[in-house]
Amino acid sequence: MRKNLIASVAFLLASSTAVLAQSATDGKVKIGILNDQSGVYADFGGKSSVEAAKMAVEDFGGKVLDVPVEIVDADHQNKPDIASNIARQWYDTEQVDAIMELTTSSVALAVQAIGKEKKKIDIVTGAATTDLTGKACSPYGFHWAYDTHALAVGTGGALVKQGGDSWFFLTADYAFGYSLEQQTSDYVKASGGKVVGAVRHPLSTQDFSSFLLQAQSSGAKVIGLANAGLDTANAIKQAAEFGITQGGQHLAALLFTLAEVHGLGLEAAQGLTLTEGYYWNRDDESRAFAKKFFARTGKMPNMIHAGTYSAVTQYLKAVQKAGTDETEAVAKQLHEMPVDDVFGRGGTVGANGRMIHDMYLLQVKKPSESKEPWDYFNVLATIPGKEAYIDPAKSGCDLVK
Template sequence: MRKNIVTSLAILLAGSTAALAQSASDGKVKIGILNDQSGVYADFGGKSSVEAAKMAIEDFGGKVLDVPVELVDADHQNKPDIASNIARQWYDTEQVDAIMELTTSSVALAVQALSKEKKKINMVTGAATTDLTGKQCSPYGFHWAYDTHALAVGTGGALVKQGGDSWFFLTADYAFGYSLEEQTGTFVKSAGGNVVGAVRHPLATNDFSSFLLQAQSSGAKVIGLANAGLDTANAIKQAAEFGITAGGQNLAALLFTLAEVHGLGVEAAQGLTLTEGYYWNLDDQSREFGKRFFERTGKMPNMVHAGTYSSVMQYLKAIEKAGTDETEAVAKALHEMPVDDFFARNGKVGANGRMIHDMYLLQVKKPGESDEPWDYFSVLSTIPGDEAYIDPAKSGCELVK
């Protein structure tokens, strides 16, 4: 009888262990969207990224491993210290399991470092620096939508081929801008071009006149705008006022998305060449998501919004595959699972955490060329993922063997 009792207890304990393995800590899975909701990148990501995350959770069914999926969000105001404080509070006291979006490279790097320390998953869609999957990579960090190397290969490569072989950079004065300038400059030089100079401006600059005058006087064929959001839009507007494009110099909007084109207007943006990882009017899959997103937000999604949906959905799939929300197991599943959705076709995650997928070289249509509202782009070419992104083995990430 005693033997039977011991055997029964062993079976119960084994069952309990198995149940625990197939469970989520705290009786829920909690995701945080941390991004700029009030500054220069509010349209670039902002509350629309939060809405995309909600859509992913709803489409997944609102639960994973039979526990509810919760979402919190906050505005980091493009300040790494504020972002780190929010992330620390989320991890330490609010049971947040993963933080996503993370617009602004300096913020993303700070939160990724904290996430590595806390052994938590972070998935970046809004920031661009290749350092996230390079020298500052993390076993729990994933970079999803795009990066500065992909932008350099796309927009930079296209303009060099068109004869834009001398460049001057107008660069946002923080990690993202430096990385974008460096990556594009390297690509321009490797293609036989020349970088004649650069000037750096503070984030959220309203007056670009002194910077644009330096760019104009450089005589460069291409002025590379290594900035984003309202900074890029304001630079383009003021460049027109100075007659820069009328004088024969070209503007390269190195990070410019559908959201910024809409805000600037097709009249001002027409002819600009840019690179995105998603376009809502690409095909039936893209349009289906785009139209659902529009019904909720009143705008079509850019690659940051679509990428946020994709990353949240993939995270939930990884938890389901792992049978737990434990960080090591989920990170392993994210590395192993292919990414195949409306955002990334035949995507894959490298050993450095970089999600490798096709990018698209786009050109803004002229007024009157659009077939319908928000139909702003002509697709010039598809850039295969293995060409767009750095080979993980060459990324400088210590995790790659």
């Protein structure tokens, strides 16, 4: 009888362990979307990224490991201290398992550092700095939609090939701007071009006149706009007032997406060259996803929105495959699983957390070329992922052996 009792207890313990191994640690899976919802990057990502995350959960079935999946969101106002406070509260008291989107590089770096400390996953789709998968990499940090190196290779490379061999930069004065200017400068120089100068402007400035006059007087063939969102749109509008492009200089919108082209309008944006990781009018699958997204948001998705959908979907797949939402197990699956969805086809994740996928070199159409609303781009080239992104072994991440 004693032997039978011991055997029964052992069986029950083993059964309980197996159940726990195939369940969420607290009875739910909770994902936080933390981004700019009211400032200069509100159209770039904003509430539309929240809707993309909710779409991903719904398309996944609303559950994983037989527990509900919940999306929460907050506006970090582009301030690392506010973002850090929200992240700590989410992780410490609100049982958030992972934080995603994280527009603004300074914010993403701060939140990734907290995630590393607390062993929590973050997947960045909105920020650009390569430091996220370089010197600031984390075993629990992933960079999904694009980065400054991919933008430099795409837009910078295209303009150098077209004869734009002298550059002057208008740079947003924080981590993202510095990274984008540096990556593009390196690429221009390596291609035989030169950088004749640069000027930095505050985030969300309204008056670019003094910065544009410096760029104009530099005589550079290309004025590289190492900024994003409304900053880029405003710089382009004010450049037109100074007759910069009419004078023969070319504007390079180094981070410009479908959302900003729509806000600026084809008349003002026509001819601009830019790089994105997704275009809604690429094929039947991307068009079907975009129409569902449009029905919810009233806009077509850019690479941030589609990338957020992909990141949430891949995270849920990793939880499902791991059989738990425990961080180490899920991070292992995220590193090992291929990415194959409407955004990241044939994608792979490097040891540094960089998701490597193809990028697209695009040119804004003339108004006469656009056949329907939101039909804004001609696809000039597909940039293979291995060309677009830094080799993980050369990224400076100490996780790569």
